[in-house]
Amino acid sequence: MSLLNYFRPKKTTVANQAKERLQIIVAQRRRADDQGNMLSAMEKDILEVIRKYYLNIDPDAISVQLEQNEDDLSVLELNVTLPDDVK
Amino acid sequence: MAQIIVVTSGKGGVGKTTSSAAIGTGLALKGFKTVIIDFDIGLRNLDLIMGVERRVVYDFVNLINGDSNITQTLIKDKRVEGLYILPASQTRDKDALTREGVEKVLNDLSEKFDYIICDSPAGIEQGALMALYFADEAIVVTNPEVSSVRDSDRILGILASKSRRSEQGLEPVKEHLLLTRYNPSRVEKGEMLSVEDVSEILAVKLIGVIPESQAVLKASNIGEPVILDEQSDAGQAYLDTIERLLGNKVDYRFLSEEKKGIFKRLFGG
Ligand SMILES: Nc1ncnc2c1ncn2[C@@H]1O[C@H](COP(=O)(O)OP(=O)(O)OP(=O)(O)O)[C@@H](O)[C@H]1O
Ligand SMILES: [Mg+2]
Numbered sequence: 001m002s003l004l005n006y007f008r009p010k011k012t013t014v015a016n017q018a019k020e021r022l023q024i025i026v027a028q029r030r031r032a033d034d035q036g037n038m039l040s041a042m043e044k045d046i047l048e049v050i051r052k053y054y055l056n057i058d059p060d061a062i063s064v065q066l067e068q069n070e071d072d073l074s075v076l077e078l079n080v081t082l083p084d085d086v087k
Numbered sequence: 088m089a090q091i092i093v094v095t096s097g098k099g100g101v102g103k104t105t106s107s108a109a110i111g112t113g114l115a116l117k118g119f120k121t122v123i124i125d126f127d128i129g130l131r132n133l134d135l136i137m138g139v140e141r142r143v144v145y146d147f148v149n150l151i152n153g154d155s156n157i158t159q160t161l162i163k164d165k166r167v168e169g170l171y172i173l174p175a176s177q178t179r180d181k182d183a184l185t186r187e188g189v190e191k192v193l194n195d196l197s198e199k200f201d202y203i204i205c206d207s208p209a210g211i212e213q214g215a216l217m218a219l220y221f222a223d224e225a226i227v228v229t230n231p232e233v234s235s236v237r238d239s240d241r242i243l244g245i246l247a248s249k250s251r252r253s254e255q256g257l258e259p260v261k262e263h264l265l266l267t268r269y270n271p272s273r274v275e276k277g278e279m280l281s282v283e284d285v286s287e288i289l290a291v292k293l294i295g296v297i298p299e300s301q302a303v304l305k306a307s308n309i310g311e312p313v314i315l316d317e318q319s320d321a322g323q324a325y326l327d328t329i330e331r332l333l334g335n336k337v338d339y340r341f342l343s344e345e346k347k348g349i350f351k352r353l354f355g356g
Pocket of ligand 1: 209297
């Protein structure tokens with residue numbers, strides 16, 4: 001770090017504001033993507049388990065969703081639609 | 088087997104086609120048999136930048152549909168040995184690029200070439216997704232500006248989850264950051280994000296910094312990729328980029344304002 005940097009007020013440049021905003025956006029995107037990837041991996045595993053123990057359902061018949069309703073409550077929702085002829 | 092490199096960005100107008108033309112030409116100058124593919128269906132552009140617009144007979148979609156063969160469709164560059172261009176189609180049908188069609192063409196080209204450069208359209212729709220799907224490496228073209236950086240980040244997310252390599256659980260697409268339209272004097276004034284800022288935010292290894300340059304406009308006007316203008320700053324910056332792409336270490340140039348002052352000459356920059 002050069003001596004000049006000590007005298008330069010770092011926080012106030014527009015470049016620094018841009019950087020801070022972008023860092024937040026990028027972190028959010030990564031978190032959302034990680035969660036999405038986790039859920040689709042889970043979906044795949046659950047599909048396999050159902051196929052192994054129960055019946056050969058379609059990949060579209062299954063959905064896994066994670067909802068953050070309030071700060072202290074997340075709901076993990078798993079939906080499996082069974083074909084009509086299974087009763 | 089060719090190495091497939093996508094030149095992508097999310098945001099439009101950041102310099103993908105300029106960079107595809109320069110990088111493809113640069114690889115051919117190094118002796119690699121290279122084809123540059125224009126994936127911008129409906130908005131053909133690469134042919135103009137390469138100066139071959141009057142030699143387009145068949146295009147990418149013709150090739151996919153079997154209306155023409157590779158020899159008929161590829162345009163051979165007259166300046167650089169081993170360099171070919173595959174022009175985009177001007178059709179309005181956005182779904183003309185099917186995954187199977189693109190895969191077949193890439194497989195065929197892969198047997199004949201060392202490098203396949205895919206010039207992606209802007210956005211994150213079909214054309215852009217097809218351009219990156221089969222890539223082994225990605226050059227993410229970014230301008231030092233907020234919306235461009237955010238879009239590059241989204242493209243990085245797509246490369247990590249929607250590419251062939253990610254879907255098949257192979258080794259991930261190798262990502263490179265190419266910063267273009269860089270203006271050192273504005274960075275020094277704190278008006279523009281710096282190279283360090285952008286590479287820190289995106290956390291991708293830098294492969295080149297291309298300065299904002301008059302030479303790029305001139306090159307596109309005469310239809311000659313800027314890398315052939317070896318005297319120009321942008322041309323030299325692209326030549327350095329090629330070296331790094333090939334794994335050689337090259338110092339960065341054009342990162343600070345050109346000061347031709349007596350002090351700089353006496354004491355070095
Ligand atoms: N380093 C540079 N210096 C100055 N101008 C540049 C530079 N790089 C690109 N440009 C200019 O920016 C414009 C857009 O460039 P280009 O067509 O390569 O972008 P693109 O990302 O391919 O655009 P699109 O998203 O529309 O395909 C052109 O006018 C080009 O001349
Ligand atoms: Mg373009």
